[in-house]
Amino acid sequence: xxxxxxxxxxxxxxxxxxxxxxxxxxxxxxxxxxxxxxxxxxxxxxxxxxxxxxxxxxxxxxxxxxxxxxxxxxxxxxxxxxxxxxxxxxxxxxxxxxxxxxxxxxxxxxxxxxxxxxxxxxxxxxxxxxxxxxxxxxxxxxxxxxxxxxxxxxxxxxxxxxxxxxxxxxxxxxxxxxxxxxxxxxxxxxxxxxxxxxxxxxxxxxxxxxxxxxxxxxxxxxxxxxxxxxxxxxxxxxxxxxxxxxxxxxxxxxxxxxxxxxxxxxxxxxxxxxxxxxxxxxxxxxxxxxxxxxxxxxxxxxxxxxxxxxxxxxxxxxxxxxxxxxxxxxxxxxxxxxxxxxxxxxxxxxxxxxxxxxxxxxxxxxxxxxxxxxxxxxxxxxxxxxxxxxxxxxxxxxxxxxxxxxxxxxxxxxxxxxxxxxxxxxxxxxxxxxxxxxxxxxxxxxxxxxxxxxxxxxxxxxxxxxxxxxxxxxxxxxxxxxxxxxxxxxxxxxxxxxxxxxxxxxxxxxxxxxxxxxxxxxxxxxxxxxxxxxxxxxxxxxxxxxxxxxxxxxxxxxxxxxxxxxxxxxx
Amino acid sequence: xxxxxxxxxxxxxxxxxxxxxxxxxxxxxxxxxxxxxxxxxxxxxxxxxxxxxxxxxxxxxxxxxxxxxxxxxxxxxxxxxxxxxxxxxxxxxxxxxxxxxxxxxxxxxxxxxxxx
Numbered sequence: 001x002x003x004x005x006x007x008x009x010x011x012x013x014x015x016x017x018x019x020x021x022x023x024x025x026x027x028x029x030x031x032x033x034x035x036x037x038x039x040x041x042x043x044x045x046x047x048x049x050x051x052x053x054x055x056x057x058x059x060x061x062x063x064x065x066x067x068x069x070x071x072x073x074x075x076x077x078x079x080x081x082x083x084x085x086x087x088x089x090x091x092x093x094x095x096x097x098x099x100x101x102x103x104x105x106x107x108x109x110x111x112x113x114x115x116x117x118x119x120x121x122x123x124x125x126x127x128x129x130x131x132x133x134x135x136x137x138x139x140x141x142x143x144x145x146x147x148x149x150x151x152x153x154x155x156x157x158x159x160x161x162x163x164x165x166x167x168x169x170x171x172x173x174x175x176x177x178x179x180x181x182x183x184x185x186x187x188x189x190x191x192x193x194x195x196x197x198x199x200x201x202x203x204x205x206x207x208x209x210x211x212x213x214x215x216x217x218x219x220x221x222x223x224x225x226x227x228x229x230x231x232x233x234x235x236x237x238x239x240x241x242x243x244x245x246x247x248x249x250x251x252x253x254x255x256x257x258x259x260x261x262x263x264x265x266x267x268x269x270x271x272x273x274x275x276x277x278x279x280x281x282x283x284x285x286x287x288x289x290x291x292x293x294x295x296x297x298x299x300x301x302x303x304x305x306x307x308x309x310x311x312x313x314x315x316x317x318x319x320x321x322x323x324x325x326x327x328x329x330x331x332x333x334x335x336x337x338x339x340x341x342x343x344x345x346x347x348x349x350x351x352x353x354x355x356x357x358x359x360x361x362x363x364x365x366x367x368x369x370x371x372x373x374x375x376x377x378x379x380x381x382x383x384x385x386x387x388x389x390x391x392x393x394x395x396x397x398x399x400x401x402x403x404x405x406x407x408x409x410x411x412x413x414x415x416x417x418x419x420x421x422x423x424x425x426x427x428x429x430x431x432x433x434x435x436x437x438x439x440x441x442x443x444x445x446x447x448x449x450x451x452x453x454x455x456x457x458x459x460x461x462x463x464x465x466x467x468x469x470x471x472x473x474x475x476x477x478x479x480x481x482x483x484x485x486x487x488x489x490x491x492x493x494x495x496x497x498x499x500x501x502x503x504x505x506x507x508x509x510x511x512x513x514x515x516x517x518x519x520x521x522x523x524x525x526x527x528x529x530x531x532x533x534x535x536x537x538x539x540x541x542x543x544x545x546x547x548x549x550x551x552x553x554x555x556x557x558x559x560x561x562x563x564x565x566x567x568x569x570x571x
Numbered sequence: 572x573x574x575x576x577x578x579x580x581x582x583x584x585x586x587x588x589x590x591x592x593x594x595x596x597x598x599x600x601x602x603x604x605x606x607x608x609x610x611x612x613x614x615x616x617x618x619x620x621x622x623x624x625x626x627x628x629x630x631x632x633x634x635x636x637x638x639x640x641x642x643x644x645x646x647x648x649x650x651x652x653x654x655x656x657x658x659x660x661x662x663x664x665x666x667x668x669x670x671x672x673x674x675x676x677x678x679x680x681x682x683x684x685x686x687x
Contacts, residue, residue: 079658126655126662129623266619421627425618437620444626444633540658545624545634561658 060486082538082563085521136182147179165213196243203242217299233282266440340396355465538563
């Protein structure tokens with residue numbers, strides 16, 4: 001046993017198992033993340049392939065009934081719940097909580113190795129709407145990287161939690177936005193995207209040198225090129241939006257960062273059908289609600305596809321999944337759009353197919369699967385919108401991730417069925433940072449026509465969208481999904497129950513009540529030869545805050561300032 | 572029909588204190604100058620900011636409570652607008668003048684169900 005001192009001042013004994021594991025540890029680098037070793041979970045999406053899949057099978061469909069809680073950790077101060085994705089390297093689990101608190105824990109026992117509570121601009125955070133949750137960290141080159149709500153990216157020593165560099169990237173005092181999403185480490189750089197969709201900024205995505213913390217490049221998702229500037233009529237690029245608040249991924253074959261971008265502001269436009277020349281932001285508004293490919297070395301735009309030209313519904317592309325598959329000799333990338341439409345691309349973001357996971361959707365009649373054209377789009381004028389808009393502003397899918405299982409060939413993804421009534425308002429252009437948001441409408445959540453709100457876990461072919469099975473939930477689950485080689489799919493739901501399903505049939509095999517709603521990550525890893533499932537629990541935030549007034553029941557008393565990391569193993 | 576209760580003329584003193592479109596923070600260092608505007612449109616403020624949580628312009632509960640017919644007194648509303656509530660509502664004390672907050676309260680007091 002060896003003794004270490006925390007930066008919080010408390011002594012901690014690190015177990016012999018962990019010390020032995022750490023002695024064998026190799027630095028986390030691009031090749032190791034690419035290889036996605038089965039014992040680890042090295043980046044937000046599991047690996048650069050974004051499968052959210054574990055090849056471990058010690059816990060499997062035959063023995064999952066024996067799953068029980070191995071240990072728990074309480075991060076404290078979980079304002080708006082716990083929304084992050086844990087990472088694991090060499091038996092050490094790293095995760096973040098609200099206010100960018102970071103912990104390194106012994107993956108086998110939960111013992112705290114170190115903790116880091118950054119000093120933040122609390123007065124600024126008290127003014128923010130989409131705050132103070134944090135959705136995860138990145139690992140690389142012996143460091144842990146975390147973003148903050150006051151516009152900084154911080155590099156910590158992975159062994160001690162000591163701050164190695166602290167780089168201010170955004171003037172958050174001026175813009176009132178910061179970083180809530182996890183960074184991505186690749187090829188010596190740390191990539192992180194800012195919040196942006198509802199604010200008059202230009203939605204930057206940054207690359208920072210992992211060794212020094214020095215900024216390498218910045219790409220503006222609002223009018224970031226001459227071509228893009230032409231798509232914002234009437235100087236409307238000044239109303240801004242965009243950003244890329246969830247981590248994308250890295251394609252080493254093309255040396256490209258793939259990233260999804262957020263919506264333009266205001267969220268709802270009063271242009272009517274003449275959106276190319278009229279309304280709040282005439283034109284397509286590049287590169288909002290798009291997927292973009294940036295050269296990792298220079299930050300130059302290589303290619304893009306705008307999933308929703310002139311997004312007038314806040315159905316952005318910021319979801320970070322870029323699921324990399326091979327099908328019939330073709331290398332494909334699958335990316336869900338918030339609207340519930342799932343886009344399939346080649347590795348250069350050339351469109352291959354589009355399919356839809358939601359049943360209730362009417363913002364367009366369809367998206368052409370060959371051209372990507374939005375067919376029968378509803379562009380509102382100022383005033384009351386007669387037919388409710390589907391899906392609701394919280395989307396057809398959450399920002400959280402689905403899971404692709406290469407053993408079953410199925411993509412497990414949650415869909416959300418809900419709508420909203422809407423009155424669009426013509427507002428004065430907001431070209432300077434305002435109180436907070438720039439929505440452009442009054443609205444209220446509503447059930448789908450002729451039905452009730454619900455959510456569903458689908459098992460589908462990721463390329464064609466063909467559905468094999470579906471499990472329904474009375475309220476849409478909002479958390480990430482995990483599948484494993486043990487023929488299991490785990491779904492942490494909104495009521496607080498974590499479910500395990502047979503990956504082939506959808507039959508429920510096990511569940512457990514974690515005591516509060518889930519809206520964050522779930523991973524699997526191995527420490528000391530034993531497989532664990534780690535899930536974050538803790539509710540609250542822009543989507544989940546609607547649950548108490550909409551559904552009542554358990555949500556009425558569910559805290560929105562609490563959370564826990566709960567780790568399971570076989571009893 | 573949309574209520575027009577939200578548009579009210581700013582008191583001169585308050586107009587001097589702010590230069591805002593739908594509530595630009597007094598302390599904001601604007602990248603571009605905000606329009607010089609002498610009206611403070613609370614209806615627009617709800618459509619751009621407050622309405623995400625106080626649904627339907629404050630007429631219905633959403634993430635935040637229904638404001639129409641609230642039983643809270645003015646002092647409570649003023650305090651909540653200024654200081655916010657951790658994890659639930661931002662603090663707008665640095666954003667709006669006292670006169671503007673009074674106008675927000677007036678808007679809340681005059682809220683009526685939509686016609687039709």
